[in-house]
Amino acid sequence: MTLDVLDRPLNREGVAVNITAHWPADWIDHLAGIEPGSPLAALRAEREEARRNAQRSAEALFLPAEETVFSRAERAAVGLFVAGLHRQAAAFAFYRDLLISQPGGLELEAAVIAESRRGLTEGPYGAYPDGPLSVENRSGPLYRVTPDLVAVLGPRLAAALSHAHLLVFHPRDATADHLQALLDAGWDTTGVVTLSQLVAFLTFQIRVVSGLTALKYSLPGV
Amino acid sequence: MTEQVIRYPAQPEPAVFTQEELGWLPWLDPLPESALTDRHRDGLVDPSRAKSPYFMLLVRDPEVLEARTRTDKDIFYNTRNGLLRAEREVAAAATSRVNGCIFCASVHARFATVHSKRRDDVQALLDKGISGVEDPRWAAVARASEALTETPAGFGTRDIQALAGAGLSDLEIIDVINGAAFFNWANRLMLSLGQPVEQAAA
Numbered sequence: 156m157t158l159d160v161l162d163r164p165l166n167r168e169g170v171a172v173n174i175t176a177h178w179p180a181d182w183i184d185h186l187a188g189i190e191p192g193s194p195l196a197a198l199r200a201e202r203e204e205a206r207r208n209a210q211r212s213a214e215a216l217f218l219p220a221e222e223t224v225f226s227r228a229e230r231a232a233v234g235l236f237v238a239g240l241h242r243q244a245a246a247f248a249f250y251r252d253l254l255i256s257q258p259g260g261l262e263l264e265a266a267v268i269a270e271s272r273r274g275l276t277e278g279p280y281g282a283y284p285d286g287p288l289s290v291e292n293r294s295g296p297l298y299r300v301t302p303d304l305v306a307v308l309g310p311r312l313a314a315a316l317s318h319a320h321l322l323v324f325h326p327r328d329a330t331a332d333h334l335q336a337l338l339d340a341g342w343d344t345t346g347v348v349t350l351s352q353l354v355a356f357l358t359f360q361i362r363v364v365s366g367l368t369a370l371k372y373s374l375p376g377v
Numbered sequence: 378m379t380e381q382v383i384r385y386p387a388q389p390e391p392a393v394f395t396q397e398e399l400g401w402l403p404w405l406d407p408l409p410e411s412a413l414t415d416r417h418r419d420g421l422v423d424p425s426r427a428k429s430p431y432f433m434l435l436v437r438d439p440e441v442l443e444a445r446t447r448t449d450k451d452i453f454y455n456t457r458n459g460l461l462r463a464e465r466e467v468a469a470a471a472t473s474r475v476n477g478c479i480f481c482a483s484v485h486a487r488f489a490t491v492h493s494k495r496r497d498d499v500q501a502l503l504d505k506g507i508s509g510v511e512d513p514r515w516a517a518v519a520r521a522s523e524a525l526t527e528t529p530a531g532f533g534t535r536d537i538q539a540l541a542g543a544g545l546s547d548l549e550i551i552d553v554i555n556g557a558a559f560f561n562w563a564n565r566l567m568l569s570l571g572q573p574v575e576q577a578a579a
Contacts (some may be wrong), residue, residue, distance in 0.1 A: 198548055201458060203514040204451035205555060211444035242529040253515070278528040279476050286392030291477075291506075322565045327477030330567035331382040338380045338462055344405045345437040351566055352441045358528075359562035365530040366554030370547065373537040 177221050183215050186245040187367040205299035216353045229312050232267045239271025239356045240323050246361050266307045274298045278324035312341035319354045388574045391479050394503035396486045403571040407433030422446040454557040460552035463492035470554035471519035475526045478564040517543035523532035524558035
């Protein structure tokens with residue numbers, strides 16, 4: 156079987172999959188390895204609205220009911236990139252699967268993984284407005300997608316990865332110029348809002364997973 | 378035609394962490410109130426949020442905003458068997474202090490003061506950072522928030538032990554994790570979609 160004859164998304168074993176049916180009911184439980192009926196599941200149920208709406212947020216961002224210009228493959232590609240930047244293994248595997256199950260996703264996978272590796276650093280860093288807080292300024296790398304990669308990813312997705320790196324590692328450096336760069340690359344205002352929500356949401360979801368995973372290994376009997 | 382951001386060349390930026398009220402100016406056009414549909418109103422959850430340029434910008438994706446707002450409300454307001462309101466606000470303010478969101482820190486430092494009546498302790502967090510927090514419970518909450526805010530997350534079982542050692546129950550620990558994680562979401566939107574501005578004295 157060769158890639159150019161595929162017209163349906165494949166899973167990692169090369170089997171055609173249903174795009175929406177096989178995703179877990181609760182992605183945070185899935186990523187943190189929380190089993191139904193476990194002590195941690197019972198604790199999460201005490202914050203049921205938060206649990207349910209964190210999941211609704213994930214589905215609205217990654218599996219939107221209506222297709223927009225910001226395609227599902229692009230959304231999953233940004234998800235994989237951000238999960239990679241966080242070095243969160245479960246999220247990385249999950250968003251990788253999500254990406255390759257979307258039309259056009261498989262073609263993006265290798266480049267996005269390579270970029271997430273190239274973008275690795277530690278945050279948060281960034282500069283404050285000139286003044287007493289300037290002593291807390293912390294410098295860090297400025298990530299930019301290379302021109303040959305823009306050809307692979309397309310200008311919109313390339314600009315999205317640059318913006319995602321800024322938001323993940325040095326959000327206090329963000330300026331209006333960064334949003335203008337997205338608009339110049341072909342994003343519209345609503346698309347920038349959704350992209351910003353998607354990246355910012357992931358910085359929440361991945362931290363909940365890290366936190367709950369640490370708690371899981373601290374509970375008696377685990 | 379390519380859209381253009383909104384710029385405010387004459388507006389001075391606040392340069393210190395403060396409990397004073399700050400304004401916030403969006404770099405992209407919020408949806409005009411006249412353009413709100415029922416779907417947008419559902420997304421806003423609270424009708425009063427139609428007065429906020431921040432929420433009127435986010436409402437351009439109403440499904441996401443609605444789910445986010447309901448997540449936010451349960452994490453911060455559902456105190457059943459869990460962490461005190463003030464301590465959740467300490468997690469939010471500490472996270473904002475670490476990420477450098479002067480606007481978010483101002484709002485949630487004020488809330489922490491309102492609920493705890495401990496203005497000076499809150500101010501110490503703003504002035505000195507996480508290491509300025511002296512109360513053992515608050516210090517454990519602030520340090521856990523800091524660890525969880527690092528990328529990659531520096532949060533582990535030692536942080537859980539520190540929170541438990543400060544007297545937090547497992548559900549209270551989840552409230553800290555949720556609160557700090559949620560402010561990583563909020564800080565990034567506030568920092569990247571607009572800028573804080575000093576409010577003119579009334």
